[in-house]
Amino acid sequence: MDTARSNKPDVFQAIADPTRRRLLRLLDEQEMPVTAISGHFTISRTAVSKHLHILADAGLVRERKVGRERRYKLDPEPLLELKRWLAYYERYWENKLSMLKHYVELEEE
Amino acid sequence: MDTARSNKPDVFQAIADPTRRRLLRLLDEQEMPVTAISGHFTISRTAVSKHLHILADAGLVRERKVGRERRYKLDPEPLLELKRWLAYYERYWENKLSMLKHYVELEEE
DNA sequence: CAGTTGTGAAACCATTTGGTTTCATTTCAT
DNA sequence: ATGAAATGAAACCAAATGGTTTCACAACTG
Incomplete structure (x- = not known):
């Protein structure tokens, strides 16, 4: 410091x-x-x-x-900047389906 | 590191x-x-x-x-933890009035 | 005015952090 | 089998980080 x-x-x-x-x-x-x-x-x-x-x-x-x-x-x-940064990833949990889809893809492949 | x-x-x-x-x-x-x-x-x-x-x-x-x-x-x-943390402060900008009120109070006193 | 309270600045210090270079290991290509 | 590619581990380093103690100073309280 x-x-x-x-x-x-x-x-x-x-x-x-x-x-x-x-x-x-x-x-x-x-x-x-x-x-x-x-x-x-x-x-x-x-x-x-x-x-x-x-x-x-x-x-x-x-x-x-x-x-x-x-x-x-x-x-x-200034927390708004963080909020904005986080907003980019928002789509992942904006609905349960997209989240689920994401995990399924992670497990598969 | x-x-x-x-x-x-x-x-x-x-x-x-x-x-x-x-x-x-x-x-x-x-x-x-x-x-x-x-x-x-x-x-x-x-x-x-x-x-x-x-x-x-x-x-x-x-x-x-x-x-x-x-x-x-x-x-x-894990970004959800951040989202949750941020949610605590959400009330500040959930409407423009509360934000405005906040700033007025900051300036006054 | 004398003393006490509230606070920041400075000088230090140990640990963590972000980076590098070198080396060893695993896996693919011939 | 031989060599090149992909990657992590190790050792090392300079700078940043989170703390502390000491000191100085401004502003209240008697």
């Missing part, structure tokens, strides 16, 4: 880490400051902070300064 | 790499042997082979021996 590099904010990369997925869930429910957030994890506050920056770089989280706190909140918008 | 460890076949992890996403697309269109596949990439055949094993571990790809070749083909089933 090291530093929060604002280089390649990749959604796929961002959600690859389980801790970050948990963070997204948490911040969907409510906006929270870093210390409160890190109370939900066993890793250090600093580590959580880094994950938050990665999520922010990917646009998955919004940051807002309130006094000395820095509150984070989910921004689901 | 090093070796194809059949430890934690994580879908999120598997699709995090852009090369692997390209592989999935390619193998959706047709079943192919390793050498043919690696013709589509600039990295070495061995590297492609490793990516294929990672995808296979995640269940995203099926392997079939045919003579001296080893043919790979997409198995989209």
